[in-house]
Amino acid sequence: MSDIDVSSEGGGHKQGRGVKKAKKLSTRVDMTPMVDLGFLLITFFIFTATLSTPTTMGLIMPKDEKDPKDLTEIKQSGALTIMLGKENQVYYYLGELKTDGSNFLSTNFKDIRKIIQDKKKEVISRHVHDPGCEKIWAKNDGDKKSCEDKDFVVVIKPNDEASYKNSVDMLDEMSINEVDRFAMVDITPDENLLVKATEKTNPNIKQ
Amino acid sequence: MPSVKIPKKSTWTDMTPFVDVAFLILSFFIMATKFKPPQPVEISTPKSVASDKLKEQDAIMIEMDKTGRVFFTANTQKINEESNGIKMTIIKNVNTVRNLGLSQTEMNNFVKNTTIGVPFSKMKSFLAAEDAVRIKAFEGIPVTDSANNELQIWIAAAQSAFAGGKLNYLIKGDNDAKYPSFKGVIEAFRRNDIFKYQLVTDPEGAPVGTDLYETRQSGGKKTSN
Numbered sequence: 001m002s003d004i005d006v007s008s009e010g011g012g013h014k015q016g017r018g019v020k021k022a023k024k025l026s027t028r029v030d031m032t033p034m035v036d037l038g039f040l041l042i043t044f045f046i047f048t049a050t051l052s053t054p055t056t057m058g059l060i061m062p063k064d065e066k067d068p069k070d071l072t073e074i075k076q077s078g079a080l081t082i083m084l085g086k087e088n089q090v091y092y093y094l095g096e097l098k099t100d101g102s103n104f105l106s107t108n109f110k111d112i113r114k115i116i117q118d119k120k121k122e123v124i125s126r127h128v129h130d131p132g133c134e135k136i137w138a139k140n141d142g143d144k145k146s147c148e149d150k151d152f153v154v155v156i157k158p159n160d161e162a163s164y165k166n167s168v169d170m171l172d173e174m175s176i177n178e179v180d181r182f183a184m185v186d187i188t189p190d191e192n193l194l195v196k197a198t199e200k201t202n203p204n205i206k207q
Numbered sequence: 208m209p210s211v212k213i214p215k216k217s218t219w220t221d222m223t224p225f226v227d228v229a230f231l232i233l234s235f236f237i238m239a240t241k242f243k244p245p246q247p248v249e250i251s252t253p254k255s256v257a258s259d260k261l262k263e264q265d266a267i268m269i270e271m272d273k274t275g276r277v278f279f280t281a282n283t284q285k286i287n288e289e290s291n292g293i294k295m296t297i298i299k300n301v302n303t304v305r306n307l308g309l310s311q312t313e314m315n316n317f318v319k320n321t322t323i324g325v326p327f328s329k330m331k332s333f334l335a336a337e338d339a340v341r342i343k344a345f346e347g348i349p350v351t352d353s354a355n356n357e358l359q360i361w362i363a364a365a366q367s368a369f370a371g372g373k374l375n376y377l378i379k380g381d382n383d384a385k386y387p388s389f390k391g392v393i394e395a396f397r398r399n400d401i402f403k404y405q406l407v408t409d410p411e412g413a414p415v416g417t418d419l420y421e422t423r424q425s426g427g428k429k430t431s432n
Contacts, residue, residue, distance in 0.1 A: 032222065035226055035229055038229040038233055039229055045233065053260065053410075054252065054261045054409060055255070055258055055259055055410045056257060056406060056408065057257035057259070058404075058405055058406075059403070061393060063402060113414075117418075160386060163383055163384065164253070164380040164386065165383065168406060169255075172257070176256055176413060176417045176419045176420075
């Protein structure tokens with residue numbers, strides 16, 4: 001009843017004698033141009049796609065403490081100071097810098113990781129339990145390991161010729177080696193002099 | 208002997224499945240592609256093992272290029288009346304603080320295109336210029352001079368404009384940018400009592416054998432921040 005009658009016989013207008021029957025055309029369409037276009041667009045989008053979405057690295061800087069009482073004290077035995085100079089050079093010393101600069105050493109980005117790891121291990125091996133640990137455990141969901149390296153502090157001091165990449169790489173090195181306590185501060189004039197002096201003796205650095 | 212007749216086959220292949228696949232891939236790429244907004248300068252960021260996704264919404268981004276120029280951009284959630292209001296507040300704040308004497312059209316230009324890369328002394332002519340001219344005029348916001356850290360004023364203006372809402376602070380530096388400009392940017396934040404920032408980096412896997420690698424392998428949640 002409600003069907004639409006499409007058959008040529010029966011209802012509708014009847015074909016007269018003189019009316020020619022329409023030729024049956026193939027319904028096949030040549031798809032080649034469409035495929036061409038499709039792949040052209042794919043190529044375009046592949047080239048413009050930015051697949052690696054950038055990530056962010058959180059950085060927390062310390063507040064300016066006016067009162068020297070509030071300053072964080074670092075145990076000399078657990079301190080590692082890393083200085084960054086020009087042309088990706090890295091300098092470091094353990095503990096306090098001796099007045100004659102004899103513990104001031106020069107290294108590079110490849111070897112600094114080992115130095116950080118060794119120092120961390122050494123600090124952990126010397127660790128003895130003290131009451132301050134409970135607070136740290138509470139902060140880290142009772143993870144007892146979190147207290148072991150509490151004396152280990154890395155101080156990063158880029159000088160004016162160090163690049164941004166170097167600074168970020170060094171901060172990254174902190175997360176790679178899971179150093180929880182680190183600070184980025186300005187280089188002192190004495191240290192900068194030592195860096196400059198060492199750079200002069202390094203034949204790989206253009207003056 | 209009966210001869211074997213090889214039947215003639217048509218060379219016509221059905222392309223339909225092929226087209227299906229092609230368009231499937233095409234639609235994937237169309238959806239996955241995020242067009243980069245045109246940037247005033249090319250900045251290639253350093254790599255890091257950090258895995259937090261970049262949240263560009265509701266953020267102010269400080270960019271440092273390799274020559275040490277510093278740019279300031281304010282990103283808001285959506286392009287609507289409200290977000291334009293926030294941007295307008297930023298420029299109005301700055302206008303009042305520094306007596307720049309900007310006209311309404313010039314401030315509208317800021318709302319349209321929020322990247323700023325000139326010192327205050329050149330702000331008026333910068334905002335009055337055509338878009339194409341403006342990008343060439345970028346010379347950076349002064350940050351390295353501690354007595355005249357203009358970025359500080361921009362950050363303060365943005366902070367008060369976003370008042371109440373959460374604001375991300377992004378620092379995007381080029382590999383070859385020098386430490387002094389980075390220090391200047393941090394100093395500008397520090398003077399506004401902001402101590403938490405996000406550095407924009409490219410992702411990289413943790414090197415094998417390191418502590419972080421071990422933690423990630425064991426599925427630990429420990430992250431250093």
